[in-house]
Amino acid sequence: MAVRQRDPKSTRSALLDAAADLFAKRGFDGTTIDAIAKQARVNKAMISYHFGGKRGLYGALLSEILTNMAARLEAVRAWDAPPEQRMVAFIAAFREVVRVQPVAPQIMLREVISGGRHVDRKILPNFLAIFTVLQGILEQGTREGKFRPVNPVLTQIGLVGSLMFFFATETFRKRIVREIGVDAGSMDAEDYIRHWRDMMLGGLAVRPVAGFPVPVDSGPSQGDE
Amino acid sequence: MAVRQRDPKSTRSALLDAAADLFAKRGFDGTTIDAIAKQARVNKAMISYHFGGKRGLYGALLSEILTNMAARLEAVRAWDAPPEQRMVAFIAAFREVVRVQPVAPQIMLREVISGGRHVDRKILPNFLAIFTVLQGILEQGTREGKFRPVNPVLTQIGLVGSLMFFFATETFRKRIVREIGVDAGSMDAEDYIRHWRDMMLGGLAVRPVAGFPVPVDSGPSQGDE
DNA sequence: GTCTATAGGCTGATAGAC
DNA sequence: GTCTATCAGCCTATAGAC
Secondary structure (H helix, E strand, O other): OOOOOOOHHHHHHHHHHHHHHHHHHHOOOOOOHHHHHHHHOOOOHHHHHHHOOHHHHHHHHHHHHHHHHHHHHHHHHHOOOOHHHHHHHHHHHHHHHHHHOOOHHHHHHHHHHOOOOOOOOOOHHHHHHHHHHHHHHHHHHHHOOOOOOOOHHHHHHHHHHHHHHHHHOHHHHHHHHHHHOOOOOOOOHHHHHHHHHHHHHHHHOOOOOOOOOOOOOOOOOOOOO | OOOOOOOHHHHHHHHHHHHHHHHHHHOOOOOOHHHHHHHHOOOOHHHHHHHOOHHHHHHHHHHHHHHHHHHHHHHHHHOOOOHHHHHHHHHHHHHHHHHHOOOHHHHHHHHHHOOOOOOOOOOHHHHHHHHHHHHHHHHHHHHOOOOOOOOHHHHHHHHHHHHHHHHHOHHHHHHHHHHHOOOOOOOOHHHHHHHHHHHHHHHHOOOOOOOOOOOOOOOOOOOOO
């Protein structure tokens, strides 16, 4: 039993790792400091010592995730390139963040659903960066005549939403495949990224496309209620 | 003080309403039965009496939401129409559910992030219906040559994800507008629906479009890490 | 920096009167 | 069906020894 002692640095990071995993799976309120400490193989009093309590630990984790993502996206913002390529780079950057921190989408989604209750004013701009970068790319594309004129805010919300949703729901999708036994075909992350890259570029293409006359709604008859 | 008494039916529905609101905002673990009872103006012992406890109340709510959504989508599934129109109807049906139950996206998203921990086997198929209906529409479109051949599962995940995200994050988006003061332009639900209808139809249009040579990735230089 | 022991508050549930 | 009173369990946090 050689591996018994810890250096202080690893205590901090062990706690952050365990917290990331558990907060992602069960949310802030569903996670106990006991569970975190146990999973980190650390005494639970260490949470207060190093982070000032459960809330402090969560804040440190959230800040780390948002800072990391904002940094990656900043590179895309600063990149001087055609809008199509910058959009592809945006998607790739998002994917890269998830590769490094697989729990990021769950935690960010939970946070955003809760109205950003734990998001400190100081890191709110980092959160916003996720959206403004893409917005700038869309505006560039429209300005340069490469994209049809679209509402950049609505576009941005949808793309970020679909990306977050995919990565945040992996566990549930696996459960469905397991329990229902539907073969869902490929749900590989790289395929998903490529697929939505193409969908976005197609959806943003300057009209008229080969495609559709904008269809009339109506829909199936269904009694109001 | 005439309005003091209740009939039993209204106690049940008052509890369901309060539970919907609070579970949506704060999640299952973040909501106390005290808070629910107080908001419903009902004695908290009634939760055990009518629903067998907190978990039972949540289950009843979740079941109600999923049943409602599955019913609406079933009409779209059964509708015999061209795939473009059926997809538009799918989106409209989703929007209609949200109009009737604005909390549905938050609750469903939370559930799905948690891996479906509270989703009973009995209602799991209802959950799945949300995805299979769209999948059928996409397959129809590809079969009929109206859509380009796409992976229906990936397409479906992205569309449902972007819809859920939009409606589940309204509170947070409003906070950002308020605190940062960015004028986000129109974030109206009907605009969003129309926008993504067009994006989907464009993204699914049979190639080649006017548009892009599929761009090469690369992206901005950024040190690995 | 780490651990043990314990305080003190809150939570979900229910027994029993009406 | 409804309400009051109550309880046992769990949770976060920390004082104090090492």
